[in-house]
Amino acid sequence: MPRVALYAGSFDPITNGHSDLIRRSLSFVDRLVVAVASNISKQTLFTPEERTDLIRAAVDNDPRVSVQHFQGLTVDFAKQAGVLMIIRGLRAASDFEYEYQMALMNRHLAPEMETVFMVPSLDTTYISSSLVREVARFHGDVSSLVHPSVEAALIKKFPKT
Ligand code: COA
Numbered sequence: 001m002p003r004v005a006l007y008a009g010s011f012d013p014i015t016n017g018h019s020d021l022i023r024r025s026l027s028f029v030d031r032l033v034v035a036v037a038s039n040i041s042k043q044t045l046f047t048p049e050e051r052t053d054l055i056r057a058a059v060d061n062d063p064r065v066s067v068q069h070f071q072g073l074t075v076d077f078a079k080q081a082g083v084l085m086i087i088r089g090l091r092a093a094s095d096f097e098y099e100y101q102m103a104l105m106n107r108h109l110a111p112e113m114e115t116v117f118m119v120p121s122l123d124t125t126y127i128s129s130s131l132v133r134e135v136a137r138f139h140g141d142v143s144s145l146v147h148p149s150v151e152a153a154l155i156k157k158f159p160k161t
């Protein structure tokens with residue numbers, strides 16, 4: 001039986017922190033479903049389609065990674081996709097409380113679902129999509145924070161004029 005996991009997020013846009021988790025998870029799963037949440041309360045810069053395309057580019061179209069967007073509950077989408085393992089990253093102690101609560105709520109909703117917490121690489125722990133967007137908005141250098149195709153998409157969104 002191939003081992004499959006799901007990694008959900010808003011990915012607005014995908015950063016090197018997300019890519020690090022994707023790469024690490026592929027060391028113990030055969031296939032990873034990256035699920036792009038499209039009904040989140042966050043106002044996003046990129047459309048679900050753009051976020052999906054950028055993830056595919058950032059993973060260099062790795063055939064082990066499938067990228068789909070979804071609406072509704074993550075656990076429902078996971079079940080629909082036939083996945084029983086959810087991957088989450090714990091960047092700092094401050095992530096823990098929220099992640100713990102979400103994992104328990106997901107377990108309440110779908111007891112068969114298991115959440116696996118991963119430790120990201122130290123040099124990506126300070127990265128978040130909103131900080132990347134903010135740096136890009138004011139034309140700061142994001143080249144070491146995101147994949148080149150994401151950098152290009154950000155430059156297009158925030159032209160220097
Ligand atoms: N490296 C870099 N950045 C990371 C990261 C990592 N390893 N892990 C998380 N982040 C960033 C994200 O980019 C995000 O940044 P932002 O707030 O600036 O956009 C931030 O840290 C928070 O990440 P996360 O908690 O994963 O939020 P999210 O918005 O990306 O995803 C969902 C949240 C989509 C997983 C969650 O809201 C969800 O499951 N929604 C569907 C409805 C549902 O099922 N709700 C849960 C019921 S318990």
